[in-house]
Amino acid sequence: MAATGVPNVLVLDIDGTTVTSQKCVDPDTKDALLQLQKQGIRLILASGRPPEGVYPIARQLRLQQFGGYIVAFNGSKVIEYKTKRCLYEQYLSKETLRSLWYDARCYGLGIMTYGKGKIITASEPDPYVRAESSWSHMPIVLHEDFLKHAPKTIYQCLLTGKPEQLQALNPLLSKLYLGKAEVFHSEPSCLEVTPCRVDKSLGLKKLFCHLDISPSQVVCCGDSYNDIGMLRYAGVGVAMANAPQAVKEFADYVTCRSNDERGIVEVVRRFFPAVLPA
Known part of the structure; x- marks a missing residue:
């Protein structure tokens, strides 16, 4: 415009x-x-x-x-x-969060979100998550039961992994979550997921x-x-x-x-x- x-x-x-x-x-x-x-x-x-x-x-x-x-x-x-x-x-629904956690495990990706003053992840932090913690000065809290320990209101989730893997998965996940959430690249090692539209x-x-x-x-x-x-x-x-x-x-x-x-x-x-x- x-x-x-x-x-x-x-x-x-x-x-x-x-x-x-x-x-x-x-x-x-x-x-x-x-x-x-x-x-x-x-x-x-x-x-x-x-x-x-x-x-x-x-x-x-x-x-x-x-x-x-x-x-x-x-x-x-x-x-x-x-x-x-x-x-x-605007928040992500619990159903969408549950699906993201399942897909992260299925594809071997990291998944993280933000609690109050902390980063919550479901698996051993990868380099992207550690870098996120470093610049934000927010500690990483690992909970294998991600759904149980995630905040009640989640504004955004991040899926992390190797750039080539995320590049291949981006169109697939975008289609899978169509009408439920937005999935897009922000950095090579990260896919960001926000509420629909x-x-x-x-x-x-x-x-x-x-x-x-x-x-x-x-x-x-x-x-x-x-x-x-x-x-x-x-x-x-x-x-x-x-x-x-x-x-x-x-x-x-x-x-x-x-x-x-x-x-x-x-x-x-x-x-x-x-x-x-x-």
């Missing part, structure tokens, strides 16, 4: 977009985003991470001071950061309705398959230089610089020139 006016909202994916490969916000990106908000541009963080995984980035970018928002769990939960008030949420674009629609924002006012930036919905929904969809080609095809603009090369600074300069002249 092409923007029809001057944008006044910036929506950012986190991993592969706002943070570097080392999972940190570089100083130039932080400065650009703080200047952006000082000029009255609203900043929204839209991530597959749980809220606890987004909060450290939100604190760095001072979303509390400037009135920013968080779309977590790939759209399953929308939060006003300053008050931590939930504006929208829930993705980042739905979370943004709910938030924009609450804030009376038109998509034409919005620039969205992302780098992976779980960002495609919001890239298509926004007035301007921006794919990072490090995004797969299949994601870039849905974007209105592709950055010249990657997330490790201050690609978001490029975005601010191009689409918000009054904030950061070229």
Whole structure:
């Protein structure tokens, strides 16, 4: 969708977009985003991470001071950061969770979800789950009886394994869970599962309705398959230089610089020139 006016909202994916490969916000990106908000541009963080995984980035970018928002769990939960008030949420059904646990065992995949301040998994943590624990600072709790120990409300599940195996299983599982859940790649070693018809674009629609924002006012930036919905929904969809080609095809603009090369600074300069002249 092409923007029809001057944008006044910036929506950012986190991993592969706002943070570097080392999972940190570089100083130039932080400065650009703080200047952006000082000029009255609203900043929204839209991530597959749980809220606890987004909060450290939100604190760095001072979303509390400037009135920013968080779309977590790939759209399953929308939060006003300053008050931590939930504006929208959607859960996976127990039946879907039971099927996911069965399929994970059947295909030899890892399965994990998020409890309050912890990662819950049903099998010995693989490298992806350990990495998730490391950057999020959330401990891993192993419960072989996954269903019994899973939280009552689950916003998202992750299936983990070897990239080639997940690539082959993605279309199969997407078809299997059609009408029950959304299954999509976010990173090579992970398939993310959200409630039916829930993705980042739905979370943004709910938030924009609450804030009376038109998509034409919005620039969205992302780098992976779980960002495609919001890239298509926004007035301007921006794919990072490090995004797969299949994601870039849905974007209105592709950055010249990657997330490790201050690609978001490029975005601010191009689409918000009054904030950061070229």
